[in-house]
Amino acid sequence: MDDFELFGNIEQGKNFIESMKSKRFLFSFVISYTETCEIPGITFAGADRDSIQFTPPADAEYLHYGYCKTIDKIPMTPDGKPTPGLLTKTALESASIPHLTINAGSKISPQLPFVDTGMSFGKNISTEDAMTDSQVSHAVDYGRIVGRSMASLTDCLIIGESIPGGTTTSLAVLKALGYDAKVSSSIPNNPTELKNKIVTSALERIDSDHPYSIVAKVGDPMIPFVAGMLSSASSVSNVMLAGGTQMAAVLAFAAKIGFNEENTAIGTTSYITNDKSANFTSLVSKIADIPAISINPNLENSQHTGLKAFSEGFAKEGVGAGGSIISSMIKTGNDSTNFLEIAEKEYRRLFTLL
Numbered sequence: 001m002d003d004f005e006l007f008g009n010i011e012q013g014k015n016f017i018e019s020m021k022s023k024r025f026l027f028s029f030v031i032s033y034t035e036t037c038e039i040p041g042i043t044f045a046g047a048d049r050d051s052i053q054f055t056p057p058a059d060a061e062y063l064h065y066g067y068c069k070t071i072d073k074i075p076m077t078p079d080g081k082p083t084p085g086l087l088t089k090t091a092l093e094s095a096s097i098p099h100l101t102i103n104a105g106s107k108i109s110p111q112l113p114f115v116d117t118g119m120s121f122g123k124n125i126s127t128e129d130a131m132t133d134s135q136v137s138h139a140v141d142y143g144r145i146v147g148r149s150m151a152s153l154t155d156c157l158i159i160g161e162s163i164p165g166g167t168t169t170s171l172a173v174l175k176a177l178g179y180d181a182k183v184s185s186s187i188p189n190n191p192t193e194l195k196n197k198i199v200t201s202a203l204e205r206i207d208s209d210h211p212y213s214i215v216a217k218v219g220d221p222m223i224p225f226v227a228g229m230l231s232s233a234s235s236v237s238n239v240m241l242a243g244g245t246q247m248a249a250v251l252a253f254a255a256k257i258g259f260n261e262e263n264t265a266i267g268t269t270s271y272i273t274n275d276k277s278a279n280f281t282s283l284v285s286k287i288a289d290i291p292a293i294s295i296n297p298n299l300e301n302s303q304h305t306g307l308k309a310f311s312e313g314f315a316k317e318g319v320g321a322g323g324s325i326i327s328s329m330i331k332t333g334n335d336s337t338n339f340l341e342i343a344e345k346e347y348r349r350l351f352t353l354l
Contacts, residue, residue: 003336004326005102005270005283005294012183013291016265017330020238024328026154027092027099027242028146028229028322029063030161031056031106032222034044034130036163039198041191050253051075056162057110059085059319060101063092066349069111072245074350081309082350084318086298088160090343095328097158102146104139104275107219117142125172125339129217136212136224143228151233158267159229159240160320163222170249172199172218176206177252179286181244182279191341192277211256219253240293242323244272244280244316245250248290251287261290267323269298271316295326297343298336304347307340 006013036042037052055075058068062085068074075083092099101114105121119139122130131139151157163169167183174181183195202218216225226241227250233239241247247266272280273294284292300311310316325339 003295005157005273006145007273007292007294008285009289009291012262013265013293016238016291017293020156020330022331023155025097025156025331026150027088027096027097027157027158027160027324028102028114028150029060029099029320030102030104030159030222030223030226030229031060031110032104032121032163032220033107033162034163034165034169034220035124036122036126036168036198036220038124039126041166041194042168052164054108055164056106057108059083059162060110060114061112063089063099063319064101064112070108077314081306081314083104083346084315086346086350087310087321088319090339090346091321091324091328093341094334094339095331097324097327097331100150101336104225115146117225119221119225119250122169125169125218126198130169131216131221132221133212139221139224140228143225144232147229147231148236151237151239154237156238156240156327157227157233158242158320158323160238160323161222161226161244161246162319163220166220166222166246168195168198169218169220170223170246171195172202172220173215173223173249174252174283174346175199176203176214176218177211179252179283180240181248181283182277211253215253223249223253226250230254230264231257231259233264238263240267240323240327242267242320243318244268244322245278248280248283248287251284255288261288264288265291265293267293267326269295269317269322271310272322275316293326295322295329296336297325298340302340302344304344307343307347
């Protein structure tokens with residue numbers, strides 16, 4: 001486990017890792033959408049503006065089938081770098097970790113069996129409220145139902161997400177809840193000026209300090225849903241929030257509605273924890289007394305430019321990649337060298353298909 005770096009509650013992190021060796025893991029993949037992602041320059045989570053809405057369902061299909069049905073190719077950046085779902089798929093399959101997709105407000109439904117919440121997608125927070133208060137309430141309630149059900153099937157529920165533009169809505173929620181947050185981006189040159197401009201205008205609409213109202217004004221559907229999942233799941237099993245910025249926002253909202261800190265960890269990549277434009281680790285420590293576990297997949301050593309790109313600041317995280325890699329290594333005992341070999345094999349398979 002030398003590839004792991006621990007932050008926050010380090011002792012709990014060590015216990016979390018040790019207690020989960022040879023235990024059962026289940027990966028829940030929450031897909032959602034915010035129209036905030038349609039603002040030009042805000043995200044690289046798709047080849048162009050029109051294709052961004054297909055990224056969450058396509059990520060889900062790729063995890064299940066190894067290819068996509070709603071689009072011809074896997075989700076990629078405009079210059080052809082693959083979805084971080086490649087890392088997630090490699091991790092889950094190498095450790096035989098089962099997974100299930102949950103549609104919590106995706107604009108497009110995936111072509112596969114999934115848990116359907118019936119939730120609506122979030123609106124563009126730069127111009128209007130993301131949701132109504134009642135939609136946030138429903139999201140939390142639905143999340144609690146799904147979280148409790150899934151957690152009862154496993155020793156550790158991993159929760160990942162795919163929501164293009166989610167770092168911007170997460171920044172708004174974190175700031176509205178009183179945290180001095182600086183967040184990561186899917187782009188190496190983090191468009192912080194654009195994000196802050198959007199967030200500043202969105203925060204002006206806030207007229208209540210009630211957490212449900214705050215998320216309704218400036219958040220997205222994924223945040224209250226996953227917070228609801230964490231709230232109930234952490235009462236019956238261990239939970240690993242798999243992600244960076246978005247999961248910090250989930251954690252901040254979950255702290256308002258209640259969850260079991262002793263059973264909770266957040267897992268991400270070193271590309272998030274080392275991001276100088278963000279303050280992820282200190283942010284998590286301010287929100288909750290839980291461990292943050294970071295993994296360096298050593299993708300800078302890859303012979304493929306598309307994999308190297310993650311270590312150079314593209315995507316950095318997403319589709320629960322970091323938490324999935326960490327979980328797979330805990331279960332199998334594999335290290336980053338083993339993981340890189342398997343990831344490169346999957347990369348070659350993918351780009352033979354393209």
